[in-house]
Amino acid sequence: MLTTMASLLIQSPTSMLKHKVHYVNQGNVFTCMALSTTIQSRRRGRRKYGSCLMAKASSSVKEDVLVKELSYISVSEKRDIGVISVHHVGILCENLERSLDFYQNILGLETNEARPDDKLPYRGAWLWVGSEMIHLMELPNPDPLTGRPEHGGRDRHTCIAIRDVSKLKGILDKAGIPYTLSRSGRPAIFTRDPDANALEFTQRSSPSISLYLLHACTAVHLSSSTAIRTLREKERRDLIVLQLENRYRNMLEQFLIFTRGGLVLWACRELTKALQGSPIDTLIRSCLLEERSGASSYNYDAAGVAYTLKWTFHNDFGLVFVAVYQRILHLLYVDDLLSMVKREFSVIYDPNRTEYGGFDDIYRQLRMEAEARAEELKKSSKLGGNTGSKKQAQTQKGKYDQGDKKGGSADLKNDGGNDDLDKGRKVENGHVNWGRSDEEVGLVGGVNGGDSLSSSNGAFDVNKLQKLRAKGGKKTDTVSTKGSKAEPKKKMTKKNRVWDNSPPEIKLDYTDPVTENRDEKSKFVAADEGESMMDKDDTISSDSEFEEDEKMENGAKVETKAKGWFSSVFHSIAGKANLEKVDLEPALKALKDRLMIKNVAEEIAEKLCESVAASLEGKKHASFTRVSSTVQAAMEEALVRILTPKHSIDILRDVYAAKEQGKPYVVVFIGVNGVGKSTNLAKVAYWLLQHKVSVMMAACDTFRSGAVEQLRTHARRLQIPIFEKGYEKDPAIVAKEAIQEATCNGSDVVLVDTAGRMQDNEPLMRALSKLINLNNPDLVLFVGEALVGNDAVDQLSKFNQKLADLSTSPSPRLIDGILLTKFDTIDDKVGAALSMVYVSGAPVMFVGCGQSYTDLKKLNVKSIVKTLLK
């Protein structure tokens, strides 16, 4: 049963699996699995060749692996029990302290403090080995202590990958522990622990590890002890990353295609490893439905896992493509892969079909292409200069978009040329050429564009490039597939144009993209009067631009306008193929301005517009509508969604629930100075009193003079008890006593007034955090004034941030709800409500709108949305 490394190599993966299962059945705690390999095998559901790799310890070539991968796929599909990795190796010992002395002091392993050793009926300890563990168990050892093979390699053994065997050799020499070296001359060392359990240490050469370490060093700016710790963590992590990246390219945890309605159309079958938790559902609930889909990725954290999710939409078909991978792997190819899969899948998509079994092969091919591309990109980015300025990259981006779009012209020759242009540009920039387009288009002439453009293209930022490529690649490739494949594509035909696009491409570099766009368009219209009716994309954008931006005095010519108007009428009647980002931009900009006029924070308006753009791009444009009205409708929907509370804001229901449990319902009012915390606390008290709830106030503003007296006045007028302890007391303690008092005298609700504080005031924020953590209130109500503009974002995010950071408990309390004050003073500038809700995700629970006790309202979502878009 205990096969040596060499024999493992020649065994078929299936039989190895049997072996492994056998192990488990026997319950034998000794395994001969080399720990190092767990690193490789943990990644995939297909662990078989993970173990094969183990055999190929140090220098397995990537291509080799890929070949293996392909040949083993059929096996893996048949038998897969969902293997993830080796979790730990159990080692029996006679005396725990003696063994710990060996493992900790000589080998320098760290104990895993998080794992309790007192849950088991016997004593034991958990030691970290990379990301895996050794479990030392103090149990009688059934193995004989004498008569074992002298060389550990011939005995059952555990193998640990280390970086320097010679160093260990020195340590063992010093400690006087006998060891043997590898018979085959590998840099490996065999020794035995005090209980004669054989251990192997094999050296894993990783040439660029030092580079990673350097990176880690520079990244860490912490106190020295923490730095060392972090460094070690990072080192370990980076080692894993490095090995993984070297061995495998396929490291996605999951790839899903589903409809917006929620039906999974296709899931990657290769990646059979079950996801931990439900990252997809969480993504939808807390990101896509919260109008945050404009972001590029989403991080999912659950017990023990950290995933990053990336997604893309196909808005016309209502499809969502999601890729999930482990956070520690910075996969470069995911964006690329997503857009490629999106493109390919939309070809075969049929709304009535629900099974796409045949997509597996296409996906596999796409994945390999994407991986290869990412690999090359990585290599070339190391060589090429990454100094390009952001602005340039952006200009480039604009150019790509336009160029590519126009490249979608009807005659193949033209778009082929354009393709080559793109290609030339990319190659020339020291980046990968399109393996795919090469194969599929197979058109002649590769460099003609490259030369003419060489002057305008400098080196540019790698990160930007990635996005660029994903974008540009998507579009050009659509064209190329169309050209080569016989499959019919209904959607594509309308986009076609027959323009030569070289002049604007060269020109574009000098100017800011927006103005350039405009110029270019008017120019085109002027030049090609006869054809502009066909050119739906561009004219619609120019006309919507002028419709929306009339006030903004754009410099378009009268001629253009007339044409624009005509085609706009034409378009609104005919409907347009698919909305492009360019078409949406003017309408979105106008909308953003309108939101900002209504006092929505700029950042929020921007994000919202991005999210709306993401949800509209590629969507079919309905007949008899203008782009602006489509955008407006989408925005309205988004706004309603944001402002609709996530959870119930029925405080009274919660109060009754607390009452049943026999404890008071505690509400803490927090906020910056002078927003009206005390006044609105009194209003809430009045409202509660009206609904036959007994209320008590707690004067925890022990800071500002007169605060207690102010509250006392309110209490007297409302005839409710007040708990006060004067000034200069710790508000956290006062609140605690108030709650105790309320429990005793049977009050249902405790309203805690706190001192106003600026969000940047560290000591005061600390005090607030203490108050909240100590008393664990049922509701943390942020009081904000409706007058605030951009500062709303800062206030709320900092309050939330500080509450999270300064909290000592693992699950900090954040803001649960918002009370918007001074709502009567703002007329139609209701943007603060939106900003606050968007930033915190908490609903507006009350709106204060006047000076008297009765002036407390609920937020009417519909009217707010109406006002915002008016």
Next chain:
Amino acid sequence: MEGMEHWKSKLQEIVNPLQQQILRTPDTQLYTAIGMLIITIVFSMFVLLPKRKKSNTIILAGLSGSGKTVLFYQLRDGSSHQGTVTSMEPNEGTFVLHSETDKKGKWKPIHLVDVPGHSRLRPKLDDFLPQAAGLVYVVDSLEFLFICRASAEYLYDILTNASVVKKKVPVLILCNKTEKVTAHSKDFIQKQLEKEIEKLRASRTVISDADMKSEYALGIPGEPFAFSQSRNRVCFAEASGLTGEVSQVEQFIREYVKP
């Protein structure tokens, strides 16, 4: 009078050529023209006149994760395909129930709408409720204890919705996921929901004046709430979306959308 005569002659001048024109045109052309005119009028009447047919819309509602989308596909295709994720948009479809496609005879297709349960998407329900012939409220009977309150709140909102109350839309409370051993029974769920709604009744009636929505009171004042008190029919059933055990839902649907 003279003026009159003058006008008459003028009119004659216009009418005469027309008459002659009509006489001159072949009969077939004339009939075709008249036929076209009639067809146009009839067609436009069909289009413009509001349909007074009985609605065939059945709505699937319930909290996120209760299994509405799976039910939707079970009813439509008889399979849950490769599984589902949280819905972002309603699923809509007009079809004959899957179990009926094998049977002989003509069945009236059903317009089934699966409204996402995520609270941010709740307003979408209001768009569909006015045309509903029936509503299936799906409850996750496995996790029921955790979602009891939220579920009751949503149900309360539906039962007090103006169009539900006015049109007395029948509601089927469907306890889903009964294939699991630990699922709660429908009687237990009914009792818990009644209890929760009783509490909500107390807290909601007092805030209704502050809210803009016109809400209707539920149940009989002074008595503990029971579903039997509501004016529209509320009944309970069990189903298992995953295993395809949806006969009770189909029965309910067919009760209100006659074949």
